[in-house]
Amino acid sequence: MIWLTPPVYGSKEERIESRGYTCEYCHGQGGFLGDRSSPNDSEWKICPVCEGSGKMDAEVTIKWKPNKRENDKQRTHKY
Template identity: 60%
Template structure:
């Protein structure tokens, strides 16, 4: 089975910008296999039930937020050196 893989490479910001937001759209919902729901054959008396995960769209979007902060070990070391 094939799969689509994406990687995020982290690199500290050069000038400010301590928060980054990355969006990846259009991934197939793995809960309903992209169908958007379950059942739905009216001849059999089935009612279409939208997927509770993708809300019936069949697709999922990923939102990743990266927050940069100073390393605690470096801050502690510098504070000790000042004393």
């Protein structure tokens, strides 16, 4: 869970980094042995998601923007 607080220093962009997650795609293995399409292939395939590291870092960028009331006026419901 991310706790949001409006920026204090006038910055409209905020970055939150969270590191060391296990790659779900390869289950932390960093790759796969063989290829399902060719059973004889025992070549080690590097995981395209974590690029072989087996771990993932999360980077969340939060963009703050002014509340524009004009946008709300356009959202008129016809029903």
